[in-house]
Amino acid sequence: MIDQAEKYLKTLDRLPNTIKTYHWALSYYFQIAGESLNDQSYETFLAAISHLSPSSKRVLRSAVMGLYAFCEAGDLNKRESLNNHYTRKTKTKPVMFDRDGVEKIIAHCDTLRGTLMKFRDRAFVLTLADTGFRISELCSLKRGDIDWRDERVLITGKGEKTAVVRFSKRSVAALKDYLSARAGMDGASNKPLESLPLFAQHGRVTKIKPMTIDGMRKAIRERMKEAGARVRIHDFRHYFVTMVMMASDGNLKLAQELARHESTSTTSRYAHFSTPELDENYDKIFNKAVAL
Secondary structure: OOHHHHHHHOOOOOOOOHHHHHHOOOHHHHHHHHHOOOOOHHHHHHHHHHOOOOHHHHHHHHHHHHHHHHOOOOHHHHHHEEEEEEEOOOOOOOOOOHHHHHHHHHHHOOOOOOOHHHHHHHHHHHHHHHHHHHHHHHHHHHHHOOOOOOOOOEEEEEHOOOEEOOHHHHHHHHHHHHHHOHEEEEEOOOOOHHHHOOOOOOOOOOOEEEOOOOHHHHHHHHHHHHHHHOOOOOHHHHHHHHHHHOOOOOHHHHHHHHHHOOOOHHHHHHHHOOOHHHHHHHHHHOOOOOOO
């Protein structure tokens, strides 16, 4: 498709600077939507550029619409309808989150030691902050789901889509501390270790039972009280996306892929400011720049 784009640019009777601008616009499109030319890809592209200035959006749309016409791809009427929809002026309420509050809770939980519940809550909060996991996903993990060597897990998320989630060094260390403290309990269960829940209930419970979503929410709220801060549990995902964007000079596509969002338009609402490339970027952000 990139070859087709080059051919298309050569057919244009425009000034050199205009050709250069169109070349940039098409490169931007391929970065966002891949090399597909279909209605769904075009809508993904429009959603991703919705935060740009009107003049930038006009140039981008013009270049991409021209490529679609040159390749005779997609439905022109559908594209026009999408253009009308995404250029309609709408008021959107920005999604805010308390970054200072999240960091205060993380710092407090990082000090927790001594009891199984403290080790568990420390591991859970650090993992929540450094991975972009949803609380439901984290509660459903089993010990055997984790690839400890490569520090990652393959999960099935929203829409039954599989994705790789990477763990930071500090979250892996906290998980190992927790599981080490739990070793006696796990061994007494007489069950294969890989079948046991990654996060278990503690207190009066003597058998290994998985931590419920409501139970984990309650436990984290108690840690919030101890830390003197109160945030929404989902704010940890906002924090994750924000850290990625800050450490990668605003790389929206990288943040989208690491957060496992369907589109960059979703990711852009979260940002407040499986490939080797993703592994490298994740490592740079969460293992070498945790103190951002």
